[in-house]
Amino acid sequence: MMNEKYEIEELAPWFVLTLTLIGGVLRALLLANKGFWLDETFSIWVSNHSLPEIMQWVGSIDQQPPLYYLVLHYWMEFNGDSANAVRMLSVLFSAGTIPMIYLIGKRISGVAVGLAAAALLTLSPFNIRYAQETRMYAFLMFNAAVAIYALVRLLTDSRSDRPIGSQFREYLHIWRTPGPVEEDTGESFSYKDVRRYQTGWRAWIYRHRWSPIQTIETDLAWITFIVFSAATMLSHNTAILFPLATNIFGLGLMFFQWLKKPEPPPAFQAPSFWNWVKAQIGIFVLWGPWIFAFTNPLRRAAPEFWIPEQGWETVIQTIKTFLNESLPGSASHAQVIWILYAVVICFGLVHFRKKISQLIFLAALFAIPLLIMLIVRNEQPDSLDRSLFWATIPLFLVLAAGIAQLRYRLLIFVVLGIFSIYNMFSTGDYYRFVQKEDWSNPAGFVANFVRNDDLILFNASRVQIPFDYYFKHWEEQYSLKVEKHGVPVDMFDSGVYESIMTESDVSRLKALLSGHTRVFLINSHNSNTDPMGLIPQTLAAQMQLVLTRDYNGVQIQWYEAP
Numbered sequence: 001m002m003n004e005k006y007e008i009e010e011l012a013p014w015f016v017l018t019l020t021l022i023g024g025v026l027r028a029l030l031l032a033n034k035g036f037w038l039d040e041t042f043s044i045w046v047s048n049h050s051l052p053e054i055m056q057w058v059g060s061i062d063q064q065p066p067l068y069y070l071v072l073h074y075w076m077e078f079n080g081d082s083a084n085a086v087r088m089l090s091v092l093f094s095a096g097t098i099p100m101i102y103l104i105g106k107r108i109s110g111v112a113v114g115l116a117a118a119a120l121l122t123l124s125p126f127n128i129r130y131a132q133e134t135r136m137y138a139f140l141m142f143n144a145a146v147a148i149y150a151l152v153r154l155l156t157d158s159r160s161d162r163p164i165g166s167q168f169r170e171y172l173h174i175w176r177t178p179g180p181v182e183e184d185t186g187e188s189f190s191y192k193d194v195r196r197y198q199t200g201w202r203a204w205i206y207r208h209r210w211s212p213i214q215t216i217e218t219d220l221a222w223i224t225f226i227v228f229s230a231a232t233m234l235s236h237n238t239a240i241l242f243p244l245a246t247n248i249f250g251l252g253l254m255f256f257q258w259l260k261k262p263e264p265p266p267a268f269q270a271p272s273f274w275n276w277v278k279a280q281i282g283i284f285v286l287w288g289p290w291i292f293a294f295t296n297p298l299r300r301a302a303p304e305f306w307i308p309e310q311g312w313e314t315v316i317q318t319i320k321t322f323l324n325e326s327l328p329g330s331a332s333h334a335q336v337i338w339i340l341y342a343v344v345i346c347f348g349l350v351h352f353r354k355k356i357s358q359l360i361f362l363a364a365l366f367a368i369p370l371l372i373m374l375i376v377r378n379e380q381p382d383s384l385d386r387s388l389f390w391a392t393i394p395l396f397l398v399l400a401a402g403i404a405q406l407r408y409r410l411l412i413f414v415v416l417g418i419f420s421i422y423n424m425f426s427t428g429d430y431y432r433f434v435q436k437e438d439w440s441n442p443a444g445f446v447a448n449f450v451r452n453d454d455l456i457l458f459n460a461s462r463v464q465i466p467f468d469y470y471f472k473h474w475e476e477q478y479s480l481k482v483e484k485h486g487v488p489v490d491m492f493d494s495g496v497y498e499s500i501m502t503e504s505d506v507s508r509l510k511a512l513l514s515g516h517t518r519v520f521l522i523n524s525h526n527s528n529t530d531p532m533g534l535i536p537q538t539l540a541a542q543m544q545l546v547l548t549r550d551y552n553g554v555q556i557q558w559y560e561a562p
Helices: 002-028 038-047 051-061 067-079 083-109 111-122 125-131 137-155 166-176 191-196 200-206 213-233 237-259 273-300 312-324 331-351 356-376 389-404 409-433 440-449 461-478 503-513 534-542
Strands: 455-459 483-486 518-523 544-551 554-560
Touching: 002 083, 002 111, 002 125, 038 051, 038 067, 038 083, 038 461, 051 067, 067 083, 067 137, 083 111, 083 125, 083 137, 083 389, 111 389, 111 409, 125 137, 125 312, 125 389, 125 409, 137 213, 137 237, 137 356, 137 389, 166 213, 213 237, 213 273, 237 273, 237 356, 312 331, 312 356, 312 389, 312 409, 331 389, 331 409, 356 389, 389 409, 440 461, 440 518, 440 544, 440 554, 455 461, 455 503, 455 534, 461 483, 461 518, 503 534, 518 534, 534 554
Parallel strands: 455 483, 455 518
Antiparallel strands: 518 554, 544 554
16 A cells, blocks of 8 residues: 555656646637637627726726736737637636646645546536636636645645744845855865856856745745735636635634644644734735725626526536536436435545544635525626636545545546546537537628628627627628617717616617618627617617528627618
8 A cells, every 4th residue: 555655646746747738638629619609709809908998998897807808918919819819828727727736635635635636627527618718717716726725735834823924034044145165175076166166147146045945935825825815806706705715714723723722733724813814914905906896896787687596406506517517318327426426525525534624624615605605695697606616626625535535446446437437428518519609600691791881780789799809800801881889878888888778768779770771780698688679679660670590699680771
């Protein structure tokens, strides 16, 4: 057993590298095969602006923080805005999370747990799917993984109770202190000889003493935890629940260990209270500039645009989505796999029976955000699973611990193989069958029939963004001069992302139709913005419907004056 353990530890870096490469290939496979949907083109549109304009648009019409858009902005400056280019950024962040979850698992419970967690994440259909989107979810996951790893290092480092910055000060003091001059030894070589003949920058380096990086690793862990916790919060608004979960656990661990000094030393050792306070202040300072924009969308968002209230069935479905949202085979077959998942998770809980603090840590990261979503019940218009993307990390770690708990190598490979095979089948179904909104064909259809001075209306206004992404090619090629407006109000003129069509808006719509003999109405995402169908009713009363063409998620109506 000892030889097996050393063998695994020795080969682990190569296993992780292989898993990362496999994960990267799976995430990059057929990357441009699916068209962009609305939110992806919105990311590209926002990020194509200058930095001040990005901040202005994000603050006025978007409900998510700006960090991802800023990163994407610079990425597109060097790589362009093609599907392969912009989605590759998410691929890289998603693949980079694989070694991070290995490091977390290794730090918590050893190499076997780390490798199993990395394997689960590598083949996760949920993670592969959102690694192929030009949205912030893979970015959010990576930032959270780095922050969790830094926190785990602090919780397993006896030096974390030393004041933050003390290691840096000691390192700087040693660095500034010249090393002792080596006495002549009479040998053919000495370090004194090396220093004597160095000039320029080489002499500057040799004048200082360079301590190992391990001497400042605790301070580096604190800095990493602060920076990436803030980055997590600046990736998605629901990530405000991440520091809430870490604070509930961290402060609770401090209080418990203050009341009773555990014997033997616990798996997780609480850091000092003042270090924790300093870290939270640092996180708030980095996130603070977003706080005003963070509160504004919540105040002005209309209830009509909220998703339905969450229930326990939503939580169960979210967990299934994290694990494998579309198990292949019959319902009874899938039921057996779900039972296997449940059994392995129970084994994972057993694995932590002597490491209660670690179990509570993972439970806090996973359960607290879900419970708060149940209590609040008014999450913004974004699905629960994507919003809590980073919660897959503690779930996979518990599942990996359950697999490692099986002890026997053959049994571990069998169970991990079963999960991997089903994940691969589900991923194959995603590649083949899952379709996003089709905006390329509608744009091409309109470009084929539109004439100069025709009017193109968008219901809802924001769908002009994905339409224009594909239509601009035809505009440039054929020098098309058409008028485009969003209804009931134009997003670009009003700065309003979504607005409901009412009777009072009909007069403006009629004014837009004036002087045009042909109108193309693009309908998409309009169930909330035009629930009574006032826009097509008004057009039908003023003009004649010539043609209706339906695409995936998009409908085109062609009207002409009688």
